[in-house]
Amino acid sequence: MLKSMTGFGRAEHSVGDKTFLIDIKSLNGKQFDLQLKMPAFLKPFEFDIRRLLSEGLGRGTVDCSINLKETGNAKPVTINTGLAKTYYYPLAELAKELNLDASTILSTLVKLPEVITPTSETLTETEWAQFEQMMQTAIANLNEHRLDEGRSLKADLELRIENIRKQQAVVTELAPLRQTKIRENLTRLLEEKVGKDAYDDNRLEQELIYYIEKIDISEEQVRLNNHCDYFITVMNEDNAESKGKKLSFILQEIGREINTTGSKAYDSQIQKAVVLMKDELEKAKEQVLNVM
Numbered sequence: 001m002l003k004s005m006t007g008f009g010r011a012e013h014s015v016g017d018k019t020f021l022i023d024i025k026s027l028n029g030k031q032f033d034l035q036l037k038m039p040a041f042l043k044p045f046e047f048d049i050r051r052l053l054s055e056g057l058g059r060g061t062v063d064c065s066i067n068l069k070e071t072g073n074a075k076p077v078t079i080n081t082g083l084a085k086t087y088y089y090p091l092a093e094l095a096k097e098l099n100l101d102a103s104t105i106l107s108t109l110v111k112l113p114e115v116i117t118p119t120s121e122t123l124t125e126t127e128w129a130q131f132e133q134m135m136q137t138a139i140a141n142l143n144e145h146r147l148d149e150g151r152s153l154k155a156d157l158e159l160r161i162e163n164i165r166k167q168q169a170v171v172t173e174l175a176p177l178r179q180t181k182i183r184e185n186l187t188r189l190l191e192e193k194v195g196k197d198a199y200d201d202n203r204l205e206q207e208l209i210y211y212i213e214k215i216d217i218s219e220e221q222v223r224l225n226n227h228c229d230y231f232i233t234v235m236n237e238d239n240a241e242s243k244g245k246k247l248s249f250i251l252q253e254i255g256r257e258i259n260t261t262g263s264k265a266y267d268s269q270i271q272k273a274v275v276l277m278k279d280e281l282e283k284a285k286e287q288v289l290n291v292m
Contacts, residue, residue, distance in 0.1 A: 001147075001150065001154070001235075001236070001237070001238060001239070002150035002151070002153050002154045002157075002235060002243060002291055002292075003143070003146045003147055003149075003150040003241065003243075003291070003292040004146045004147075004149030004150045004152075004153055004290050004291065004292065005026055005027065005028040005029065005059065005060035005061075005146065005244075005290055005291070005292055006026060006027055006028060006060075006146070006149050006290055007025075007026045007142040007143065007144075007145035007146035007149060008023075008024070008025050008026070008141075008142060008145055009022075009023075009024045009138040009139060009140070009141035009142025009143070009144075009145060010022065010023050010024070010138060010141060011134050011135070011137040011138035011141065013130070013134045013137075015123070015127045015130045015131050015134070016123075016124070016127045016130075018068055018069070018127075019068070019069040020066060020067070020068060020069070020131065020134060021066075021067045021068075021069065022064070022065070022066050022067075022134060022135060022138040023064070023065045023067075023138075024053070024057075024062065024063070024064045024065075024138050024139065024142050025062070025063045025064075026057060026060045026061065026062050026063075026142055026146070027060060027061045027062075028060060028061065028289050028290045029059060029060045029061035030059070031059055032054050032057065032058065032059045032060065032062065033060075033061045033062065034050060034053055034054070034062045034063075034064065035061075035062070035063045035064070036049065036050065036053075036064050036066075037064070037065045037066065038064075038065075038066035039066065039067075039068045040114060041122055041123075042066065042123070044122065045123065045128060045131075048128075048132070049064075049066075049135065052132065052135050052136065052139065053135075053139065056136070056139035056140075056143070057139060057142065057143070058241060058242070058292055059292065060292075078116070079115065079116055080114055080115055080116070083112075083114055083115055084109050084112075084115050087109055087112050087115065088105060088109060091105050091108065091109075092105060146292070149290075150291070150292075153287055153290060153291060154235055156283075156287055157231075157235060157247075157284055157287055157288070158232065158235070160280045160281070160283050160284040160287070161228050161231055161232060161280075161284070163276075163277075163280040164224075164228060164254070164258075164277045164280050164281065165225075165228055167273040167274075167276045167277045167280075168221060168224055168225065168228075168273075168277070170269070170270075170273045171217070171221065171261060171265075171270050171273050171274070172221055174267060174269050174270050174273070175217055175218070175221075175270065177267075178215070178266065178267050178270075181267070182266075214264075215264045215265075215266055216264070217260070217261050217264050217265070220257045220260045220261045220264070221257075221261070223253075223257050224254060224257040224258065224261070227250055227253045227254045227257065228254065230250055231247060231250045231251070231254070234246055234247060234250065235247070241292055242292065243291055243292065244288060244289070244290075244291035244292050247288045247291060248285070248288050248289075251281060251284055251285055251288060254281060255278075255281050258274060258277045258278055258281060261274055262274035262275075262278075
């Protein structure tokens with residue numbers, strides 16, 4: 001079971017006389033990176049909100065937006081006159097320079113952030129408990145979406161590993177044939193250069209054994225097969241958390257064996273299979289970046 005870092009969660013609920021809409025979007029990221037937008041009166045709870053998101057989502061680039069739909073009786077408001085003046089003077093100066101009508105500045109000022117705010121706006125302990133439950137609902141929805149995305153990732157990664165195995169089977173079939181090719185090529189070369197009866201067959205056999213041992217790829221093939229098995233095993237573990245980094249490390253080991261096989265190949269058909277394995281490996285690495 002895999003969980004993707006990509007997902008979306010939403011929750012809408014009334015808390016007291018307020019209706020909140022929470023949207024959470026998550027993308028891949030090495031650590032937990034949060035962008036949080038919320039009404040100013042929730043600032044006292046910002047640490048708790050960040051904690052809920054961090055504990056519930058683990059890691060990823062997260063964008064959380066909390067919007068308020070006011071319901072019930074109207075609340076008294078406060079005008080931040082100091083902030084309004086700070087906004088007004090540069091706006092008035094700009095209107096003068098551009099020969100614009102300054103009479104509309106006031107209607108613009110009241111729409112600017114924090115100029116008009118509710119008086120003594122906050123959440124009671126009971127309301128915070130309800131809001132916290134609403135946050136948990138949005139987080140749960142996002143994690144469910146992550147699991148759905150994880151199933152798609154798992155299917156694609158299984159395909160990439162299967163394709164690597166297919167090319168590995170090609171290499172396994174071709175590898176023994178190299179010995180015959182090497183023997184024939186060296187024999188032909190010696191006969192052409194020094195003559196058929198002018199070289200020592202026993203020395204040739206010794207050199208062939210030394211050379212064939214140097215380019216033997218049987219160990220690399222065994223390790224590659226074991227790494228592929230381990231990769232599938234980790235993907236199928238019940239726990240869906242914290243697999244991305246482990247899978248990434250296994251892919252690095254798979255890549256190391258593929259590269260070594262390529263460096264020892266000395267055969268065009270094996271090199272072709274190695275290139276195809278590398279292509280599948282790169283696709284798998286891109287997908288693993290999205291795994292939790």
